[in-house]
Amino acid sequence: MCTVTVVPLIGPAPQGDRLPAGPGGESRCVRLACNRDESRTRPAALPPVIRRYGARRAIMPIDPVSDGTWIAVSDAGLAATLLNVNVPKGHFDPAGRGVLSRGTLIPRLMPCATLSDAERAGTAIDPRQYPPFRLVLIDDREIAHLYSDGTRLRLERQPLGxxxxxxxxSGLGDAVVEGPRCELFDRVFTxxxxxxxxxxAFHRHSWPDRRHVSVCMERQEARTVSHTVIEIEPQRVTLIYVPDAPDRVPPLPPNALVRSGAEG
Incomplete structure (x- = not known):
């Protein structure tokens, strides 16, 4: 259960930025934000760490249940985040649900050097081994999402624009929250x-009379337990982590990595 936004940002290159991304000298930043909603009984996540995956390094908070994660960014400028998929009844047999944790999916992709490499690694996953999921993958130019209904995979890729x-x-059913959250999204992002x-503002928003479907949500059995922001810039990647709902506590100190090829 999550809400994820990806926002391309283009503006004047910061002073001293040696790797402007645009032909006019502008600096391009891609910002991914994720509200993680979880059961109140699930163990709290551990703060972000830097782990090595072959030639790559990646920043990620840790889910202690799987020793994996739901969100990460690597020094290749590749970010990934994971959403559960709650398919309608009759579309998926819980008795045949895969036994592997979805939290192990993103670490499988962190050795990848490019978005294309991550797509190939993602499509090699056996969807029957995992409960339904959606993986969102981005670099500084494109976005891909890999959708699994528990039996088949579907991959889509497009420019970020x-x-x-x-x-x-949402554990209430994805269709229950899509309408109000999409309406809010269209209203906030003018x-x-x-x-x-x-x-x-979007990720902090909550309707007082509809907390259960809000972006920053709360109901009897679940609530927003963390908020993560990833920024992919020409020279570096940064992960900022809030270990609770974003309207409750401030973020921890940011973690950053120099992008591969940006040293010197």
Whole structure:
């Protein structure tokens, strides 16, 4: 259960930035934000760490249940986040549910050097070994999402463009929350606005009379337990982690990695 937004940001290159991304010298940043919603009985996640995967290093908070994660970014400039998929009854047999934790999926992709490499690794996954999921993969130019209904995989890829993207899920049923959260998304992300501020406001939003379907959600058995922001810039990647709902506590100190090839 999560709500994920991906926002491309283009602006003047910061002073001293040696690797401007655009032909006009502008700096391109891609910002991914994720609210993680979990059962109140699930053990709390561990703060972000840097782990090595072959030639790559990656930043990720740790799910102690799987020793994996639901979100990560590597020094290759590749970010991934995971959403559970709650398919309608009759579309998936829980008795045949895979026994492997979805938290182990993202670490399998962190050795990859490119988005294409990650797609190949992702499509090699046997979907029958895992409960249904959606993996969102981004670099600084494109976005891909790998969808599993527990029996088959479907891969889609497209340019990031200059518009924000939304993915969301809920244990109440994905269809229950998609409508109100998409409506809020369209209202918050207005053309010409400040993408960072809009994204922050969206992920902190809660309807007092509809907390159960809110982006920053709360109900008797579950609530938003963390908020993570990943920024992919020309020279570095950064992960900022809030170990609770984003409207409750401040973030921990950020973790950053120099992008491979940006040293010197």
């Amino acid at each position: 200059d518009r924000p993207h939304l993915f969301t899920s 053309p010409g606005g400040d993408g960072r501020s809009q994204q922050d």
